Amino acid sequence: MANLYFLYSHIGLIIFFLPCFLSCPDQKSALLLFKASLVSTTTSPDSSIPIFSSLDSWNSTSDCCHWDRVVCSSSDSRLRMVQGLNLYSLASRIVDDPLPLDGKALMPLFSIRSLMLLDLSSNFFEGGISGVGFGNLSKMVFLNLMQNKFSGSIPPQLYRLRYLQYLDMSSNLLSGALTSEVRFLGNLRVLKLDSNSLSGKLPEEIGNLKMLQKLIIRGNNFVGQIPTSIVNLKSLETLDMRDNKFTMGIPSDIGSLSNLMYLALSKNKLTGTIPTSIQHMEKLEQLELENNLLGGHVPIWLFDMKGLVGLLIGGNLMTWNNSVKSVKPKHMLSRLSLKSCGLIGEVPEWISSQKTLNFLDLSKNKLEGTFPLWLAEMALGSIILSDNQLSGSLPPRLFESLNLSVLDLSRNNFSGELPENIGNANTIMLLILSDNNFSGEVPKSISKIHRLLLLDLSRNKLSGNTFPVFDPDAFLAVIDYSSNDFSGEIPTTFPQQTRILLLSNNRFSGSLPKNLTNWTLLEHLDLHNNNISGELPEFLSKLSTLRVLILRNNSFTGPIPKGISKLSILHILDLSSNDLVGGIPTEIGQLMGKVVESPEIPNLSGNHLSGEIPVSIGNLKAIKLLNLAYNNLSGNIPSSVGKLENVETLDLSHNKLSGSIPESLAKLHQLTVLDVSNNKLTGRIPVGCQMDTMNTLSYYAITAGYVEFKSSSHVQNRSNQQNQ
Secondary structure, three states, rough: OHHHHHHHHOOOOOOOOOOOOOHHHHHHHHHHHHHHHHHHHHHOOOOOOOOOHHHHOOOOOOOOHOOOEEOOOOOOOOOOEEEEEEEOOOOOOOOOOOOOOHHHHHHHHHHHHOOOOOOOOOOEEEEOHHHHHOOOOOOOOOEEEEOOOEOOOOHHHHHHEEEEEEEOOOEEEEEEOOOOHHHOOOOEEEEEEOOOOEEEEEOOHHHHOOOOOOEEEEOEEEEOOOOOOHHHOOOEEEEEEEOOEEEEEOOOOHHOOOOOOOEOOOOEEEEEEOHHHHOOOOOOOOOOOEEEEEOOOHHHHHHHHOOOOOOEEEOOOOOOOOOOOOOOOOOOOOEEEEEOOOOEOOOOHHHHHHHOOOOOOOOOOOOOOOOOHHHHHOOOOOOOOOOOOOOOOOHHHHOOOOOOOOOEEOOOOEEEEEOHHHHHHHOEEEEEOOEEEEOOOOHHHHHOOOOOOOEEEOOEEEEEEOOOOOOOOOOEEEEOOOEEEEEEEEOOOOOOOOOOOEOOOOOOOOOOOHHHHHOOOOOOOEEEOOOOEEEEEEEHOOOOOEEEEEEOOEEEEEOOOHHHHHOOOOOEEEEEOOEEOOOOHHHHHOOOOOOOOOOEEEEEOOEEEEEOOOOHHHHHHOEEEEEEEOEEEEEOOOOHHHOOOOEEEOOOOEEEEOOOOOOOHHHHHOEEEEEEOEEEEEEOOOOOOOHHOOEEEEOOOOEEOOOEEOOOEEEEEEHHHHHO
């Protein structure tokens, strides 16, 4: 109902009778036809669940003006016309992924010319936007197409809806340029085009939209200079151009937009300095200029703007004027970002005057000293001090906060033990303390943080062999304990929600625990560089959600289990540098067969594998790197290797392979690195196609185009080799 409120209250629209192309009964028929089109073109994964239950009231025996989601114009039954359709989120959420709808089902609605409000948001309609269809809706005032899968360009007919005041096409797949025809939208007050793939320059005609109050085009690919005509939009209250590719300077007189309350130009390529005219924007509350190429000193006048609530100017080429000894802000900020602004010395104490501050980002500066006690007492929601030179221990007072949700202190010189009361800050969602010198054990109380989503303690000096026991139903999904000095058996006391578990570069020992199978959502498991031993267990095949499995440089023994082939969505398999024996299972051809994303890496090198390379290896068409080096493999290189159409690196060196190099390798158009050195191969080197374009090959004692593979190795240029 919020959208209706906007139409009838915010716009101040007076409802009046509008003659329509269809009679009221015909409008009802059009709506029923729309419902029927939805049902006929949508397939449910579960036929027992109704997809469009929100349209149950739409039937042939009742008045359409009494239907859910339908708004009519008048209480007089002789004059009632359909003027509003709130059709957001039509499909029931019956699966994890949104259920796409066919955009052609909308066609019956285009005959209801009395429509003034149409909300189709959050439906994931697919296909192009019908210009002819929407062009028929000439009385349209409010049009919301947000969060669908509409693709293609914006049809010019939308620019000719002369009564249109609200247009939201954000979060679609739209592309192409915003044309100069936008000038026809003279009554438009809200234009939202964010999160599409629109490109080209923003037309100067945008300045003709004199009634515009909100212009939101973030998350596109607009290029070039911000049009100078933007300063003509005197009614503008929100200007959001974040996350585009705008270049050159911010218009110098942008400060003439006296009604502007929200100015967001972050994540572009803007140059020059912050225009001084901005200081005259008395209504400005949010200024977001992060991650551009703006230079010069951080203007001190920014802190004289009394109404400013959010100041995000970090990530530019600006520097703090360290000759300014003190700053006395005249505002009370809730958000402040000065990352990468050349701050030196201790954390600026003037920040303590910002009693309403909730978000602070001072990362990537040259701050020194300890964590200020006054900052710990401010009870902020987010504190980001990463990439500085801060040292000392953390004050326990920091973790008495009931507001803290993000704490990132990574890449500093903090030391000492983590405070035992760390679990008292039970609202933390992201806790990142990596790349410091923390020591001691992980405090047991950390398991009390039920909302914790990400815990990163990597690259410290933490130790111990007992670990916090988390509630199995906790939300923790990402755990990184890598590069510490932990020992003992692999901990399995993490929640069932665990998706990423990184325990590499420690001193864990013992065998793989069967409790790993409790993590039914596990996607990434990295245990490399530990002392884990025993055979690879068959229960690994039950980790069906795994995309990355890295077990290299441990002491695993025995064969590669055949069941590992059941990990059908695996992207990376690294079992290298262990003591595995036996042959490569023929079932390996089923591994990663359906994966098309990158990278894809099977690495079995540095083991004691023997036997022939299975012919089924050619089924791994998605892989980019195949490394079987430093084993005891024998027999011929199977010609099926030539089917690895995406492979870029192929290393079969240091084995006992014999015979010739298959001619099929010349078909590998992506191949850039081929190493078959230290084998017993003979015969001619394949010529033609990709083999002729490679700069380096690892061969031995090549004479007259033949290969006599010997024990001493060298790498030569292909053209030089063929001339020998």
